[in-house]
Amino acid sequence: MGLNSSITRYNNLFLNSVLSNLKRAIDLGGFGEEFFTYLSHPMRTVSVSIPVKINGTIKIYEGYRVQHNNALGPFKGGIRFHPEVTLEDDMALATIMTLKNSLNGLPYGGAKGAIRIDPAKVSKEELEAVSRGYARALVQFIGPDIDIPAPDLNTNPQIMAWMVDEYSKMVGRNAPATFTAKPVQLWGNPVREYSTGYGAALWTRNAARRFLKGIEGATVAVQGFGNVGYWLSHFLTEMGAKVVAIGDIGGAIYNPNGFNPDDVKATERKTGTVANYSGSGVRKIGMDELLTLNVDILVPAAVEGVINYSNANAVKAKIIMEAANGPVTADAEEVLYKRGIYVFPDIGVNAGGVVMSYLEWVENLQWFIWDEEETKKKLDYMITNAFNRVYDRWQKMSGATIRDAAYIDALDRIYQAMKWRGWI
Template identity: 50%
Template sequence: MAVRLDPYEEAKKQLEVTASILGLSKEVYDMLATPERIVQVKIPVVMRDGSVKVFIGWRVQHNSALGPYKGGVRYSPETNLSEVMALAMWMTWKNSLAGLPYGGAKGGIQVDPFQLNQYELMQLSKNYFSAISPFVGVDLDIPAPDVNTNPQTMAWFLDAYESRTGLKQLGVVTGKPLELGGLETRIYSTGLGVATVAQAAAKKLWGGIEGRTVAIQGFGNVGYYTAKFLKEMGAKVVAISDIKGGIYNSKGFDPDAVREYITKKGSGFVIDYPDVERKITNDELLTSNVDILVPAAVENVINASNANNVKAKLIVEGANGPTSPEAEQILVKKQVVIVPDILANSGGVVMSHIEWVNNRMGGWITEEEAKNKLMQKMTDNFNAVWNYWEQKLGGLGGAYSMRTAAQAIAVDKVVRAMKLRGWI
């Protein structure tokens, strides 16, 4: 079960460790920990009964040393300013580590989107983006989908921006529908990226991923496509869960069949799938006897209360911040390899960059070329982090996780850019 910690405080704890490794001063740490801009907006929506309800939204722009801000927008009743600030910081490290010419940002609206109809969602989306439009732009800040947002949401964002500014700039958001300059590859890019680095890590640990058992917590877009691509790579997905609970089958699942069942049922959940050996809770999934664990749901699901019971030897973080710092210390001592979120789930933003460039150049890449570029980029980034971890931090059996290696590479690059600009 997820423990509700303060996400921004957790992000700063991670940064403190990295700052210590890099020998950064307190002044540099403070600059890195503090967002450059926080925008809060009120979003009025005319509800179906004629009443007007006001929602609160945020856009946090963390650091722009490497380029324009980049990061998604999530719709969730659980989101808050602290979470958005943490996610914006993680986006800075993610973009830096991926070698992209972006800084980090994140957006969020405190809303349960499933309680709104399509017209209400359209109002919410357009009014939010209209309100933040002075602070975004193709060379300033480029939002994208995140939790509970999708290509349709991005189409509404784009239309609101163009209506407000009078500019025709497809590249102001990424993750758009194909008709508005999007790429089909973007839909599955995060899941493909997670699967690609899982395959690379399995090769380091076991010589390959074929036959390795996998448990995936979260069966949304990221979880489904991760499961799909891992199965294609030869792994066996034996456990899957979502918000209602999970299922286990030692023979493995066909992710397409599970998704098709849920879709046909309408508002169905993984736990309703009939072809199972047993139903399990999310807590049981996290501690199941598998080789690879992919937390692809929410923050802090692996924490001090359950880390000692984790049996997987490889954790690949499909979600943002699913492992608390306390849990990570426990897992490092157990010699569990953790491929951190800023590396593992960066496939979405890598593909967003390809889409952004494609929009600005008038269309230049095929879907197959985009897919191949993504997989090569993810593999190269994984190898760079693994080599730094082994050569400078002791690797497996050392005192630090791969997250520290990934953040050290990312933060060092941001700091060097800040120094060149004369900020520090």
């Protein structure tokens, strides 16, 4: 199958865009057509039906697990619960996980799972039944050295706890290393809650040291104030940055003197949105204004596609950190690149969660219990290492984006493993 037909064979924008980015990097890195053909097909796609009996009635939920590539080790990636998720979305996300795991030096291939369910619309009992049903349906396809799932959109440590319990019952032994981001009391680790935001803050500090005058005093606008956006703002403030704008689905606020993110979080927890935060010097702004503020650093930490062809020309930040997955579209990145605005890619910036998951898996396999400081130190080392590799590679390239450098770094490791194995 030719390159172009591999990209356009799906009727799914997200997957086609992931395949386009992949092709661009494979071409730029000179890896050859065979490698693209390989990586544009997941190795295994499992579709399951999950029957649950609620009040005497049977309901069937549809679930997937896409195991994209395991040249570097067991498959790894989250499970998302969403009513509109499709198998092709899952394929796109699994492909990204292969790259993310490789870039961060983890001994994993990439995977992603999903169940078509709206968790807000079902009872806790139904959610538990569906979660256990998914673990049962996949029992022969997952395991500590086969495929290790974790949470993603709308899934959490409670869901991981049900799944690890069900899996352990099925295999007849305690098997904590099959799922990560579990509750601390069930062999999870204490860094889980803030690992992605912390990792994104480390990438931002490293980027500010190379591309700005350092993180101290740098002004930051953050879109999205959930798990990632809040913790990122918290740690950046601790590092000396000035978070001057914060926005969420309910609106956005600006204060040229900088916010205390913990205070803003307290308001958001109480009232549902950061837009209700008030104080001297604070004014409400629109989300369009937040994304185009004259700041040093812009951090989209909410949803995909928010910086696109229609607003890329208006962006004034000097660097953009992709804390969310896919917030900058490929055509926007071209515009930003020409304007000298650097975009740091999601596969590096938001990898703190999966690096933490790797550390938890190692602990579980060895029955180690590392404390918070020790885990954080290891996370710090691995994240900084990935940043430095991407930066060094990018410096040696010409005409390349930082995303190109990150993709090529990730692909190189997978390519070498596949070569040694004799797959290509």
